[in-house]
Amino acid sequence: MQERIEEVKRKLAETGHKLTMQREATMRVLIEHEEAHMTAEDVYMHLKQTCPDIGLATVYRTLELLSEIQIVEKVNFGDGAARFDLRSSDRAHHHHHMICRECGQVEEIHEDWLLAMESRVEREYGFTVIDHRLDFQGICASCRSAAAKAGRAVS
The missing domain is CATH 1.10.10.10 (Winged helix-like DNA-binding domain superfamily/Winged helix DNA-binding domain)
Known part of the structure; x- marks a missing residue:
């Protein structure tokens, strides 16, 4: 700390x-x-x-x-x-998130999957990316499982 x-x-x-x-x-x-x-x-x-x-x-x-x-x-x-x-401080970019629309749980994704896309944006558009953020919104496994047990669909 x-x-x-x-x-x-x-x-x-x-x-x-x-x-x-x-x-x-x-x-x-x-x-x-x-x-x-x-x-x-x-x-x-x-x-x-x-x-x-x-x-x-x-x-x-x-x-x-x-x-x-x-x-x-x-x-x-x-x-x-x-x-x-x-x-x-040891990563060039902020981490990404998965956000459950049912319960609001937020999980972090620490791998940076967008580096190739950044390179392409710079190469094709001449745009230098300083940072990016990616948030996935959906339904977590726990909420899907609970909905399935209750016999209801989640969307």
């Missing part, structure tokens, strides 16, 4: 910002709950336990700043809520 905090500190310094106590606490929550795809409100509720004086506006500002400097990715899974997902 400390390695990632140091990376954030470095990126903040490069952009003229400091690693405040609130920013560090926010990062610790994001790292501890990395698979959760939390909203600002989720982060705030976790922070209130260890930083009772922190305000929701501070959490929003911190998450927006971390998004601007590409520490986190702001994602929307179609439920109207902005969620924040840690970016991996």
Whole structure:
């Protein structure tokens, strides 16, 4: 965890910002709950336990700043809520997601299947891809199985 905090500190310094106590606490929550795809409100509720004086506006500002400097990715899974997902420093691109339309479960895909397409876009259109995101929306295996047992179709 400390390695990632140091990376954030470095990126903040490069952009003229400091690693405040609130920013560090926010990062610790994001790292501890990395698979959760939390909203600002989720982060705030976790922070209130260890930083009772922190305000929701501070959490929003911190998450927006971390998004601007590409520490986190702001994602929307179609439920109207902005969620924040840690970016991996060892990958060129953000990971992809499978989102179940029945239960809302989000699973991550860490393999990057779009590199060949990026090369083709650059070659054929002269467009340099900086990043990409791919989200699959559908029905997870658990929901399909439950629907089958109940004798109903899922769509």
